[in-house]
Amino acid sequence: MEKSYINTISRFEGQVVRVMGWLSNKRSSGSIRFLLVRDGTGIIQAVVSRADVSTAVFELSDQLGQESSLEVQGLVRADRRAPGGYELVVSDITVFQLVQDYPITPKEHGTTFLMDRRHLWLRSSRQHAILKIRHGLITAARKFFDDRDFVLLDAPIFTPAACEGTTTLFETDYFGERAYLTQSGQLYMEAGAMAFGKVYCFGPTFRAEKSKTRRHLIEFWMIEPEVAYCDLEGDMELAEDFVAFIVEWILHHYQTELKVLERDIEPLEKVIKPFPRISYDEAVDILKQKGGSFEWGNDFGGGDETVLSQTFDRPVIIHRYPASVKAFYMKNDHQNPDLALCMDMLAPEGYGEIIGGGQREDDLGALVEKIKKHNLPMEAFDWYLDLRKYGTVPHAGFGLGIERTLSWICGLSHLRETIPFPRLIYRLKP
RNA sequence: UCCGGAGUAGCUCAAUGGGAGAGCGGGUGGCUGUUAACCACUAGGUUGGGGGUUCAAGUCCCUCCUCCGGAGCCA
Missing domain, CATH: 2.40.50.140 (Nucleic acid-binding proteins)
Structure with missing residues (x-):
């Protein structure tokens, strides 16, 4: 039979x-x-x-x-x-x-109760829909880069030092030495780009920040491409193609799941090129017009991002932030050295930042200065500086947060359902 | 860390300072096409912990604990 x-x-x-x-x-x-x-x-x-x-x-x-x-x-x-x-x-x-006492009944439950039983909650149809779309999003992301001859190059999880000085890192004992869980594969992708031209990594990222919001996870997944001989314009082009491709892929393959989630797909159907691109200055103007008390020079907060992302009917790219609020590896704009050649992409419908990236500092002297200025330990970056000594070229890349992107595409109100076993500030179990 | 909110039956929630309740789930019975089925009956409680005010506290006050999401930080 x-x-x-x-x-x-x-x-x-x-x-x-x-x-x-x-x-x-x-x-x-x-x-x-x-x-x-x-x-x-x-x-x-x-x-x-x-x-x-x-x-x-x-x-x-x-x-x-x-x-x-x-x-x-x-x-x-x-x-x-x-x-x-x-x-x-x-x-x-x-x-x-024979089971008699399954705890998750077909009626309503609170999220705390369900999260405590996440290992069982995965069996429900809503969780199936979300996590199958997650699978599809990852498939699409890999396909996008694979079709463009990018090489998948895995970045390490244990790292000797911070990629970005500001955020808090998880510290571990590495045979008597201090090691940290990675918060980005980017620096390693830069080495990869100098070796293979076009590379990407896809892996978990850890941030020991005590964030208690619907937009933050302690452990989340990022896909990070890096391209040699690429400037900010090329980087924005790539990010735009990438997001448009992912959304189209999910719309094409996951109608059933989107229906289960009762996702209004009309806004997703509008996600086609070109995306609006505005400078930081223009973004500040928009915030001021909409009655905010935003001051030039600050980074955008969650509320500012929501306002900006609701201004457009598709993802918006904001470029050239003040260098002072951005990481040390960003290259400055030669037309205005106060600005960094960086960009963020904000998802529409109020979802906010899903991509952060930009052109990297490729000049050895300038990079050394930036490391000093950010009070970072120079010896930890000797290998990174080598990349500027031996055949440095303009290069750029970005990181896309899988969970935030999925949360937007699925129309969810919280990041915690976008990953099988979320790690939140007060949740390490199951 | 700061601000705000919430802890009552297994779950989701109600209950003017004065008899702790409903729906779902469980159990028992009924129904030959159900759609989160339906109908009847039934069991189920240290109202988060501790202290206080009061003739009387789920309700008011103090304190602690846990959880939630907002700020900060970021994907």
């Missing part, structure tokens, strides 16, 4: 198959039982009728609690009344485990 996964069940119409899965819900009426069985690929309604099965099987179907693991054997039949269009006319049931 054929074993079938639920997403391919239509191929077996008229045949008797076995489906192995878990009971997601159950309804009954008189001498008929409706078992909703999920197997990870989908959900199918299995109909247990007293007339069709033994008394033992019929009584067994009454004892099955939510998430009981089981194998259902039955005839595949198209039926308009069945969710999904197909149902299983059950002839036999084999139980792997």
Whole structure:
């Protein structure tokens, strides 16, 4: 007898198959039982009728609690009344485990309760939709770079020093030496770009910041391309192509999931090139026009980003921030040395920053000065400075936060559902 | 760290300072096509901990704990 996964069940119409899965819900009426069985690929309604099965099987179907693991054997039949269009006319049931007290019921629960049971919450249809789109987003991101002949070059997780001086790092004991968990693969990608021309990394990033907001995770994933012989303009071009490609890919492949999430896809359909590009100065003007008390020279706060991202109907790129608020490795604009050749991309609908990047300082002397100015330990950057001694070239790159991008595309109000096991300031478990 | 909010049944929540309740979930029974099924019955509580005011505290005051999200920082 054929074993079938639920997403391919239509191929077996008229045949008797076995489906192995878990009971997601159950309804009954008189001498008929409706078992909703999920197997990870989908959900199918299995109909247990007293007339069709033994008394033992019929009584067994009454004892099955939510998430009981089981194998259902039955005839595949198209039926308009069945969710999904197909149902299983059950002839036999084999139980792997009878469950009576599954904690997550089909009714409402609070997020704290659900997060405490995240390992079980992953079984729900909403979480399935989000995490399948996450999978699709990562697939699209890799495809985008792979198709453009980028080399995937993994950056290390343990690093000897801060990439950016300001943020807090997780410190670990590395055989008696101090080591930190990475907060960006960028510096290593710069080495990679000088070796391979076009590279990207995709991995976890750690920030020991005591952030308690819906936009922050302690551990999150970034995809970071770096390109040799590329300037800020080329970098913005790449970022724009990249985001447009990802959104198009998800719209094309994940309609079902977006529907489960009740995501209004109209705003996503507008995410096509060209994206608006405004300078920091223009952004400040917009904030002032909208009644904010923003002062030139500051970085944008969460509220400012929300205002700016709601101003446009597609992602907006803001470039050339004051160098003083940006990291040491940013190259200054030769037309105005107070500005850095950097850019951020803000997602629309109030979601805010999803990309940060720019052109890197490629001059040895200027870079040494910047490291001094930021009070960073010069000896930690000797290898990085080598890149400016041996064949330095203009180069640029950026980092895209997977979870923030996913949160925007899925239309979520909080980052915590965009990663299977979120790490938040007060959550290390499960 | 600062500001604000919340802790009551397994879950989601109600309850003028005066009898601790509902819906869901669990259990029992009913219904031969259910769609978060429905109907009836039933069990289930140290109201986050400690202290105080009061004839009387889930409710008012103090304190501690836990959680939530906002600021800061950033993707």
